[in-house]
Amino acid sequence: MAKELIRLRDCTMVFDDDVVLNKINLSIKDNEFLTLLGPSGCGKTTTLRIIGGFVKPTSGDVFFNGVRINDVPPHKRTVNTVFQKYALFPHLDVYENIAFGLRINRHEGRRLSKDEIHSRVMEMLEIVSLKGFEHRDVTSLSGGQQQRVAIARALVNRPKVLLLDEPLGALDLRLRKDMQIELKRIQEATGITFVYVTHDQEEALSMSDTVVVMDGGVIQQIGTPEDIYNEPVNAFVADFIGESNIVDGIMIEDGVVEIFGKKFACLDAGFAPNEPVDVVIRPEDVDIVDIKDGMLTGTVTNVTFKGVHYDVIVDFKGFKWLIQTTDYCPVNSRIGIKIDPDGIHVMHKSQYSGMFGDYSSYSAEYEEISDAELGPEETVSEDKLYEA
């Protein structure tokens, strides 16, 4: 068990009567890759800025290695940040940007010599694959390259913790995937604790050791990516992480849940008898079978080809489910479905009950619209520059 490095205790943040963070408790371990995940305005960036020292919590305490650091200014914290828009110094070239922290600080109690600075900067350039760029003007670099400079500038100081504020947000999809692998590699190679902020659930799942799902200034769930995906605590987490059908159910007894008046076997236990619950069924956990073998029967209303599978929307008594299957079912056909006990996850009712998990408004265009949010910037040129 790695030791605890950072602890936030009951951290609350209020800006102009607006509660941005509400009694956050969080423990970050040494060498951990921890991701703060949530929609915009959920308080994830504020949490990061509290750790970085740029804002002080209205109430609550921040500990680093067991020492309270609420009043320690950012320049005295052994934490470095990769900012959302990189924040590279425009008046300095790549080399000087990276050397900035080395030039102004004492390291291990003394000033570094020119040669030491040089070798550390060159080593960093190597790590972020920017050799040969040292005397380039930072404003002439592509987004992906600026990103690497920002990471190098932070890592060269060998911080205990690296804070990353949506560092891949401005990059196009392909470059983002490459950088995810790169970041994970750097994290493993250096053993530095990463605290990573993102609103991209896929990014969070694929990179993190621990995911912290936040909404409305409150931590909804902390767990490994598998926990968060397989055992979401409430409808918000289930919906935010991946696709999910969330339906009302009644927990008859341990291992039996009733959905649409039918009893289903499940693996969940520990609920009160006949407790109303939210039931999550992931689209990939539903098997399409013959009507006569089906636990439930419904009508197909929409089929979209997705490459690996079809997205099938099935109407069950007015409630629409998303099912992902490799079998083609024509629209308007009647089908039966079967769900294995481990495909059902039961959650207590929460403030989010009834808000998510219905695919009634599903349309094929929906996916494209949400992709378009990523922004068209640099999409093509970026790739080319990066490859060159």
Add this chain to the structure above:
Amino acid sequence: MKLKYLSAPYIVWMALFVVAPVIIVVVYAFTSAAGEFTFDNFAKMGGYVSVFSRSFLLAIISTAICIIIGYPVAYILSKERARQQRILIMLIMLPMWMNFLLRTYAWMSILENTGLLNRLLTLLGLPAVNIINTPTAIVIGMVYNFLPFMILPIYSVIVKIDRSLIEAAQDLGANAVTVFRRVIFPLSLPGVFSGITMVFVPAVSTFVISQLLGGGANMLLGDLIEMQFLGAAYNPHLGSAIALVMMVIVMICMWLMNKFGAGGEEAVML
């Protein structure tokens, strides 16, 4: 595209009021009263070396003082809240809404031997000072009149510095002094260069301030040129030659400054 026709009025304006006068000045500078080509006008300028050097010296001193006062003011201003900033900018601009001559006359009555300053000093039992009709009075007048032109460009560059750059520097271990020295100051230099241009050019060519506050003994280039056009010494050819030489020197100064201030593209005002 059709849009380019929109620039026509501007081009006409520039041609009429900038290019044409410069051509006229050049033509005058190289001709005699009889209209013949000559270098005589430039030869005659040898007698005015002291006026040239005094003008440039006082302009440089005034510009330097404007930086020393203006930079901290601009910096402090940029740190205020948005509302306070607007009010303070108003206060800085306010005197500029008053007539330039009037402002300079006001300084006359302050600096005169029997003026406000000396009366105050006498009241406090201190010896009176003689400032009026000295180069000091001219410098005071210039600094007073041109200071806003130093503060505003510096201020506008500093407020535009991305807040995240300052946070990035703090994050990398810079204390307040280092943040200023390594980030804010270098990034504010374009504003300083604009300010220098906007103060130095009018300061080197001023004539009202020197006449009203400097008396007859401290003639500056502006006065000399004015004399050649409006004064008893009427000689527009010599006046044009002096104006031309001054212009060239100023342009060289600006060019040098921009060269040393590499990266200060925004400072190129000429």
